[in-house]
Amino acid sequence: MQSRLTKDNIVRDMHSSDKKKGYQEALSFRHKDGSFSAFGDKDPKGSVWLTSFLIKSFVRAQKYISIDEHVIRRSVDFLVRSQLETGCFQETGKVFSSYMMGGLGQKRGQKNLGRPQGALTAYVLMALMETGRDINDSIIELGIQCMNHELRARNNSLDPYTLALVTLANIKYNSTSPDAQFAFETLHGKAWKDGKSILHY
Template sequence: MRVFKPFFVEVRLPYSAVRGEDLEVSLAVFNYVPGGDAVAADLAIDLPEELELAGGNATVRVQVPHGEAAGATVRLRPTGLGTLRFRVSARAVGVAGLEDVMERALLVRAEGFEVRETRNLVLELSEAAPFASHAVSLPVPGGVVDGSVRGSVSVVGDIMGPTIQGLERLLRIPSGCGEQNMISLAPNVHVGQYLASVGRLRPDVRRRITNNMIIGYGRQLTYRHSDGSFSAFGKQDREGSTWLTAFVLKTFAEVHASGLVAVDASVLSAAAKWLVSLQGRQGAFAARGSVIHQEMMGGVGGDADRSALTSYVAAALAQARRDVAGLHAEGLDAAL
């Protein structure tokens, strides 16, 4: 079923304008009145004080053939800022009740370019001091466009609030090679840990995280070597990667600790055993294999940076020893 007015007005204007500029606005009235006759109509535009008529007439009479439209163009010049609303009406001449009115809004921006300044502060409240105040001074620089100064206040009860807004956007279904899979899996673990710790882990988000963990865990096992190590393309690679295996060990240990997904302790034990076997007499861990996605390494200087690699492997081993009760890797305690 098609429903529409037989007599209506339409306004075409840009979404926004700069204060002081002239802009063209098209006004049109449509005639679909039964009977097939042309209609004479008065088009009128009613403007607020901060929106001037810079060209054309505020009221114009047009002849509208049946089944067609007729209209006029006016030029408007905004003198204020913000959202300016105006009305356009069309009334048929000599036909009672045949009219239409439309209200439109124009967003007016200040001339020049925007400059923002932010002040952050922490108000500590307690039972002994349930109220606190702090004066903030934000000086206005010279040359500011008149009327463009504005301010806002945002209050967050959780100090981590601004940082973790939109965390759920980080929850992705793991996919890709062994490195890409882990890069997608790890945020699911960390987001789940944080939301659970602050009591914000909703049931639907919990299910989503759990499903992503199951997919990521199962997929990563396909990139596992027989010696317990992992690499970007699994057995297609000549050997496992020290960086990736440590990443897998640390993340799998966190998945195990979450209690959401069952992780085979023997997989973690084999990975830990392989990493321990790479430790030299001086305590450093040897860099084996390659890393395609350098961002996985946290921005360090590459496999040649033995100090960073050793620190990362040691942290992964320590995490696994703490979180996985069934972890068995000969030499693990000595390695740490």
């Protein structure tokens, strides 16, 4: 059994020929509250990001293997409880790669607006929407509002990774909304072409 749960391990195991084994391995890193973390019960708290990633993996794996609905439901409930009053989501456990969360830095001299939460909020919202489960509309709406408030407040300083997640979440929620259009245009504004006219972000 692996001693640490990582994104690479999840992708490898859940997409292998023995998906059921990968699913069982992932369950060994589950907390009683429905969350998951890199070291399971050895960690004091579960990770919002990792739990979101696993929910997406489990939902997709349901096409091929039997996934306990209770596992998904409990994980969804954990994410919902992790929502702040602002509507955004904040990491509760350890994150070993800050890049998973998108750009966390600020430009030198920029007014301190607090730690960016847009990337994580976008990722959680996409996971919740992808489950197809009955999620209270207000939870999604508040998350979208908070995410887009941060987008408009920080659009010049957000990195392409964060902008891509925010854009995808907006499109998944309402592809014709002004917020989705603004997010896409902001992301596209970060693009540059190389000598072969290939877009890079």
